Amino acid sequence: MFAYVLRRLLATIPVMAIVAILVFLMLRLTPSDPAAIIAGDNANSEQVAEIRTRLGLDQPILTQFVIWTGKTLQGDLGESFFFKKQVAELILDRLEPTVSLAFLTIVLAVLIAVPLGVLAAYRQGTWLDRIVMGFSVLGFSVPVFVIGYALIYVFAIELNWLPVQGYQRLSLGVAGWLQRLILPSLTLSVVLIALIARITRTSVLEVMNEDYIRTARAKGQTEGRVLRRHALANAAVPIVTVIGLGVAALIGGVVVTESVYTIPGLGRLTVDAVLARDYPTIQAVILLFSLAYVLINLVVDMTYTFFDPRIRY
Amino acid sequence: MSIEVLPAEISESARAAPRPGRLALIMRNPSVIIGAAIVAFLALVGALAPILGTIDPSEINPAYRNKKPGAERTIRTEDGKELPFVHRFGTDTLGRDVYSRVVYGARVSLIVGLTVAVLSVAVGLTIGLIAGYIRWLDGIIMRVMDGLMAIPAILLAMGVVSLSRAGLLAVVIAIVIPEIPRVVRLVRSIVLSIREEPYVEAAITVGTPTPTLLVRHVLPNTIAPLIVQATFICGSAILIEAALSFLGIGIPPETPTWGNIMAEGRSLFRIYPHNIFYPGVCLAFAVLAINMLGDGLRDTLDPRFAKRV
């Protein structure tokens, strides 16, 4: 097990290196000039050139890459072109809202989707099954921001139950934190719910046909117990896998959802940074998201042994 | 996202070339019929846009800004005649006719979806075949693909769009790139498994040249799963295009796409919900139909998998 984890961790190194190269090349090939943006409206060309020199943008691309890689490896993500702050500090600042949002979204999605999926499987072919399946296709088909606006309109404006926007730090109280996160995480979880409900239904259906279920039923166990103890436990692996894969969708959704709800998280930082061509910040954020994606999927693989003792590494 | 889980599973089972009668089977699947009907209808709407009572979708008319659906005005034709015109879906903040924009938008949105699907499958297929067949390249290609996969699609697309002047082509490329690794993985896994088949080994031993081998034995086996995959890519491409437009980095706003119309209308969605409502409904319908089509195709093209879903 330990050797496997180590091997997998080592395998992330080339992946991250490639991500770094791709991201770096992508940004340096842009026609836009951050120096001109920073210099502002009244700057003349000398001032722009000066800023370019100061930021090191006049160096050959290879030199810039070597410098950046060296610093990144030492944990120095550099200073943002725009915010006059260390990129690391900016990211730390933004981490809590994004992690909160992602966490709550996953919790919400699992709590809603797994029972739905099980129910759909159990009542396969009935109207209930069709509604759940229909919803899951619909969930993939509506853009996140449309869901967001619809939820805001209903729950925040018409019913006035929840705040329209914003984020409150966890340290200021769980109630306020939760209150402001409910709508965003509900918005974001729609796609995940669709995904997880589908896969849960499929996995449970498959398991239900297995011999041991028949045995359990024959033994006279209640249907609830059969579902919980046998069907669901064995369907856990594909469900966990899909959550791992869902992280990619989650990250994409975070960017949009944070914009809709004005949550000061990493997603908005990314959009701001892209619009402002803030290279150090864009690079760091994309690296971070990619690393999160790789690591989460590693953790997901690890949990297989927990859910299915037959799997050994 | 629906796409991501599926390729590996499809690849296990969809090795056999389509049997005769499969087409008939496809035609009997209700999701395929409904999905295909809706998609065909929307495609027809897009194709026939000029004769569906539309006016120039980018014609700006400051005097008719933000009109509610049903507002009337007179338009002057080129030969000087004045005709009454009804803004069925209202007008947007520039006074453009939302109905015309939505109808023309069907064109652009579906073209984006289709182009992305075709391009990513074509490129992915090529790279996948190379990776599956040329051993020494396999490692390098797959590491690059892993790297690409690790970057969240929307961030990658944002980066690519910022590369060049935002335009239809840039957006298409931006959406294609993150899709490629998924196709590559699928194709490669099919190639790898087929290599082990006795008849392929036999073909290799009798000295069949690689291109012939690929065309005759490998390619046919990839068709069914790739059609399914392409359908899902098409659906998600339309959604990603909308998200990029929403974030302000998509196709230039004067080009009507459903995403653009919504992105422009969103700041006024409480006062003039028609700007979001009509394109939103069309978009959801289109993607829904495409996903249904994909589900149905998968069910019929891959019976083993069909039993499970």
Add this chain to the structure above:
Amino acid sequence: MGYLRQSVLALAAAIGLAVPAHAEKTLRAVMHSDLKILDPIWTTAYIVRNHGYMIYDTLFATDANGEIKPQMVGNYEVSADKLTHTFTLRDGLAWHDGQPVTAEDCVASIKRWAVKDSTGQKLMTFVDSIEAKDPKTFVMKLKSPTGLVLLGLGKPSSNVPFIMPKRVAETDPNTQISDFTGSGPFVFKQDEWKPGDKTVYVKNEKYKPRPEPASGLAGGKVVNIDRVEWRAISDHQQAVNALLAGEIDFIEAPPHDLLPLGLADANVKLFDWNPWGNQYTFRPNWLHKPFDNAKVRQALLYAFNQEDFLKAVVGDPKYYKVCNSYFPCGTPFSSEKGMDGLLKSNFQKAQELLKEAGYDGTPIVLMHSTDLAVLTNLAPVAKSLMEKAGFKVDMQSMDWQTLVARRAKKDPPNAGGWHAFLTSWVSADITNPIFMGFMNAGCDKAMFGWPCDATMEKLRDEFAHETDIAKQKAIAEATQVRETQIVTHIPLGQWYLPALMRKNISGMVAAPAPVFWNIQIQ
């Protein structure tokens, strides 16, 4: 159940404890942009200027009537030959760290400002020396008389000559400052500054306001609130929603189309803090065909009309005004001289001019910015009017930041350069020929667009030398007449963007910049 209720109560109490015991008056404002840069001398961005007015003070300030009044200065004397200006600071001025403000601080601040600001640069061509005489007095000696001393030091908008401590003002003007000590009515809370989220200011308890009532940017800056928070909400619709829900108190720049939504609520009102408004502007690029030809540029002056632009972008006539003057209507040098028959969409005349100029159908690369609501609709209108005049137009869409980068490029339009773009100026920035950056026709030294005209430069120079208001007005009119011949840019009308705020907010001062002194919360 009882246990649960107890825990909830305990939790509520714990949350309650976090709130200060006395009711703190906080104003939660959504500004037009997020604050990312903190040096108002280094950049001209308006949001940074607004930040400057929070934490810094100025020597002079422009009042509601456009007159320049002393602010930090207590006594100001000019010698009979108009060459020696003596400034004495008023009593009670102190930095946020408690140290007194000295004449040396002022001298260093003026020098740093004068390197970056175009008016400052011009002023310095007249200045022989500026020196501190004693801790509270400094003297400016001129080589020849100029009206720019007060116009410069009382400049209301970017770059404003804010006064900073000497140690800060000695920072290289092309490097951003990193010490944010000011002497203004508010103190910047650096530890609470989260770019992309919020910026926080607290009342400067030690600030000594002038005795006069506040007027424009001049007069007493009396602070009646404890704390101002600038919240970053990039989605306008959401900002208005938040205002209606009482989650914020103030929106500086709500898009016009959203105003009715705000006004439909009984708790929300409008206030136009910038009565001079703003001016839309079209800027051609003189470097490239066909805009290297004055006749082609003139054709634009004939082809355009302000109403079409204003209607498309602003919509409601309550919030715009057709103003046939280069200098904004309502400001001292505004005039219609030389503008007869222009900006009336006379396409026939425009077509004739194009024919005379031998326009060969080169497509005009028109840059269209798509992410700023107040600019998005300009370029499409320009395109349609230009096409009616016989131009071929290649409108290219991009976000504002890309446009800003691209407009600095002198390359040919088909190789990454450009022909034209549209923008907006705050009226206070363009009230005279020196302030008006687009009027600078100094060839390579001019702003992007690089107009080149010796006559215009001579007129601007004359203006700078003139100290008499009536004569200044005559020169300003002459620059406008020259404009109609050479066309460095085209004014496309004046527009106003009132702020939306909760009804319990009162006392906001009307001024070219949104300022937060004098405001009361009931």
